[in-house]
Amino acid sequence: MKPSLLLSLLFSCFHLCYCAQSYDAIFSFGDSLSDAGNLIVKNPSLYLTAKWPYGMTFFHKPTGRCSDGRLFIDFLAEAFGLPLPPPSLKPGQDFRRGANFATTGGTVLDYSFFQRRGIAKSIFTNGSLDTQISWFEHMKPSLCGTPQACKNYVGKSLFVVGEFGGNDYSAFLFSGRSMAEVRANAPKIVNGIVKGLERLIGNGAVDLVVPGILPIGCFPLYLQLYKSNNKNDYNRFGCLTKYNRVAFYHNQVLKMKLRYLQQRYPQTRIMYADFYNAAMHFVMNPLKYGFTNGALKACCGGGGPYNVNLDRRCGQKGSNVCQNPSTFASWDGIHFTEAANRYIATGLLRGPYANPPIMSS
Secondary structure, three states: OOHHHHHHHHHHHHHHHOOOOOOOOOEEOOOOOOOOOOOOOOOOOHHHHHHOOOOOOOOOOOOOOOOOOOOOHHHHHHOOOOOOOOOOOOOOOOOOEEEEEOOOOOOOOOOOHHHOOOOOOHOOOOOOOHHHHHHHHHHHHHHHOOOHHHHHHOOOOOEEEOOOOOOHHHHHOOOOOOOOHHHHOHHHHHHHHHHHHHHHOOOOOOOOEOOOOOOOOOOOHHHHOOOOOOOOEOOOOEEHHHHHHHHHHHHHHHHHHHHHHHHOOOOOOEEEEEEEEHHHHHHHHHHHHHOOOOOOOOOOOOOOOOOOOOOOOOOOOOOOOOOOHHHOEEOOOEEEHHHHHHOOOHHHHHHOOOOOOOOOO
């Protein structure tokens, strides 16, 4: 065989193997990192994500997404030739090729859990994981008629379950609770994610992407709220160490539980999404990703060293917005820019930010 023909065949095989993964639909659950507009459906005037400059880069108008443009879930949908999953609460949408159930402020644990502990002041939505799965279960009969049809349809869909947990921990931290109490609740939060995954598997889900939480000690919001005069409170990249430890511990517990879940349900394909290291790569080497303004300062905000001011938040009077969001990793101090979301999605599809990568057999 001619070398040129052999190379051509090898390239074709690689290309086919790489692109073999396909889905009929994509369903997303989560919080503000995934919300495509569910929070603002009923009362858009209440929320800043319904105001300019949110959405300025891609949609050229606010959509309820907590970014200047597309989210990581939008890029995943595009990679599989699917439409951007529309918000599930918005009427008149076609959900046959996917739906986005995520809502800003979404938690793993129900509102009553936080209420009983007196830490519910930062929880402003009832869109917990259980609630979002209930929305899916209510929608499911309209997507597939018979049990066999539903089994085929759901089994050929991609389920992205998270990021979940960030708002649960924030409820404790913003209420001034100790790190020991926060850490003690991590297993309960992770177990809540696992129960949600089992519920989706019971509904026929086969391929599930499960993100860990981000290094919150690197968020401009946290850096502003909990800034310290003690240099030992920071790592060499400028992040608050003790808050990152919370996220790291959560992710370690989650990965252990996901390994157990994969063994219990061998017919499934459970993919851990490593949001933590994705974000840390932005922090450690921002120039590699084109973030000439770094990862510890928000593109849109109210001034100061991190461009974060709770009295002049992004979208409020007196806030400012950068000219080129693609040079920032952080959009508003707690959410990513479209540029950062694109890198994360690419890392989920091809590696190294998913184990295994979504586009692997």
